[in-house]
Amino acid sequence: MSVAVSLNEAKGFCRLGWLTRIGFGAGDLAQNLVYQTISIYLLIYYTNVYGLDPSAAAFMFLVVRVVDLVWDPLVGTFVDKHSPRFGKYRSYLLFAEVPLSGFAIMCFWNGYSGSLLYAYVTYVGLSMLYTLINVPYGALNASLTRDTNEITILTSVRMLLANTGGLAVAYGIPVLLAKLSPDGKMNTAASSDAWLTTMTIYAVAGLALMLFCFSQTRERVVMGDDETADVRLSDLWTEFFRNRPLRILAFFFVTAFAMMAVGNSAGSYYMIYNIHADAGQVANFMALGSVPAFIFMPMVPAIKRKVGKRAMFSIFLSVAIVGMVLLYVISVVPALRANIWMVYAAQFVKSTGVIVATGYMWALVPEVISYGEYVNGKRISGIVNALTGIFYKAGMALGGVIPGMVLAFVGFDKGSESVQSPLAEQGILWLVAVIPAALLVVALMIISRYELTDERIDEINRVIERRRNV
Template sequence: MEMSIKSDAVPASDKGFYKLSWTQRIGFGSGDLAQNLIYQTISMYLLFFYTNVYGLDPGVAAIMFLIVRIVDVIWDPLVGTFVDKHDPKLGKYRAYLILGGVPLTGFAILCFWNGFSGSLLYAYITYVGLSMCYTLVNVPYGALNASLTRDTNEITILTSVRMFMANVGGLAVGMGLPIVVKLFDPSETSDLSSSDSAWFITMTIYGLVGLALLIFCFTQCRERVVMDKSETENVKVSDLWLEFVRNKPLRILAFFFITAFAMMAIGNSAGAYYINYNLSGTAGELSIFMGLGSIPAFIFMPMIPAIKRKVGKKGMFYIFLITAIIGMAMLYVISMVDSLKEHMMLVYIAQFVKSTGVIVATGYMWALVPEVISYGEYTHGRRISGIVNALTGIFYKAGMALGGVVPGLVLAFVDFNKDAAQQTPFAQQGILWLVAVIPAILLLLAMFIISKYDLDDERIDQINKEIEMKHNNQ
């Protein structure tokens, strides 16, 4: 079978195994950087904005987060089906970077406008609108990865670049946003700003920069591994369920997504509360703490191809998931001992260890999406990238739903009071559950799930070669 792609027959680049330039790789990764300027802001700070600036009760906000995710469950497969069935002039998948990117930017900015302070209706309209537009960008963007090349090594490099760029976005939000908000805060408070105009101006800046990056991503991506129009005519929403049933690796990946994103969303949304109320930290200390959620990416993401070659796919997941759990345990112990939590450097070290594990394990999972797409094409003959990304989108947004609902419910349960400068010990313990305990439990579940994934690089390479042989023999 190895002889089926001999160089004296047809060049590998003509058989779907394309190599990309570094400009193209960075261009593709800039799309995730753009989305993270919005997604990470929503994940880390929207609940804080709603409770401490906009004036919503934590329980009410939690219910809204759940309802928005329910809307996503309906919307995502519709978007995935539509994307697979249609071929816009601007590109099958990349077109939506523009078509969805413009309204996404608008809704993101409006989510942080306080013109209708306390209005639940306005919050619902803007947040639902943002979520729907995010899907309109994110599902095609996810499919775009699999349309650029079949080459497994290239996909690994692409994913490393993508996650590196995504974490640049995470750093810009986690470390940069508190600083930028502070610049526009006329009250000059020492903690995270409650100035509505400061939040609005900051989100406007982040949104417009994100839109410019989406446009750059659009200019650098070329779609060369896609279905013919004749093959897309019969794509329908029910294909999502069929693909889920007959594609075991996809099912495993989908459940990994829900646990991974729930873990990240819960931990991220609790960060501002943790620094403010458990450690009595400043905006600068919050900036460092949140920034450490992304900094490890710049050290470890470039090393992923080498690490994977050394210990294998599963070995890499196990090593870094365990690293994340160790970091969370460190955070918990430090936070429970008064003499330790006074030393912010210890908190920073624990956050760095935790983030190192989270970033690598959750970053590399995106490289598995093109694999399950190819597996589906191999087993039933159709490369329905939009459907597959819609399905993974449903599960990671289900994780995001947990990330939005669980913190609000926990804060309500422990009687969190946004007006109190000092929270009760029970409320502080609830915040600590969100920062360390619940995410660690979810990571243990994620380790069990990924242990069932059985597509190694050799099998995927063989599958892709056989698919290309079939295409070239037709």
């Protein structure tokens, strides 16, 4: 029997229908309606609407990520060791989404304005529930198929829908806030009710999309209870130290997510205080953080086949760095800064590189899971996703602390609606361009060491299937 026939008949190498691809991607769309809102807008909500000092908000972001360092591996281990009624991974999409939606809404309720305790309780609760969905959702990706090409297509569809969520947040939230706020602004105490209404709309939409994801996915590549009975919490670090591709990917996650967290949270500050933009221009700028996905993500499978994974990362990370350099140069030259289209163009170039590189990185997670299974016989998808979660949240922690501390250092005036000191403006510019560019240079050096080619992964998956079918 030929290898091609064996692959077609093997249980793990399945072709996925478009409804499954779209259904799975709807889960990332749902998560991004909440995650991107938190990532992009929670800091400006906390400082300008809720009334926290930037340094207090920055410290809280760090504490939440420290809690995640403990919580994520516990969730990953629990998920791998148990098989709930509706699926090892997909069950959590059903059970955890309702409370997640509730906590997302409570994070943007101003009933206890200025209360650090309320902010801590709601944000920690939101983060823990997000992990309870995100870890199984990430593992679900690797359970749908082993086919490398299918994983690439699935990731492209997923990232298109994830960026649809990002676009809905980046563009839709400033527009909604401008319409719902009595003063037409998004960064004043008067806009608090508008924030609550807006987050309620997004949370309910996310709940409906996650239920659709649950209904359209089916697990095919999972280990049985007898195979995962000996899964232990210590497997997380054991896997980390013996799985070199996983280590490379983990460190890439740290730098990539730190870069995104810093740049995303600074974007609205940059447009309001450096460019003196209105709500519509803020919406346009933030939307350009997602728009390139609809142009370039469908091309990813063809680009990857043409140049290979590592070259694709190098090309698009370099494009992102060029975009950030352009954004900085345009911002420091008054004659250029006055042309808003130039600011938009620089944001488009930057976002093109960021979206493709950080979007495709999720396709590498099933690869490192398969590599670990090949080496040690355990397909511990939950633990691997918990581990990548630890590192991307470490990046988020770094990216969450930096903006608040920089704003505190440069004397950001949270009471001002549109004007800051020259030092504060320069600090915001560092956050939106300089620091993210430096992080991308580090990310480029890290991912250049990733050695799992498509051919190597296909060989590994064939060996695993032969073992399982003996």
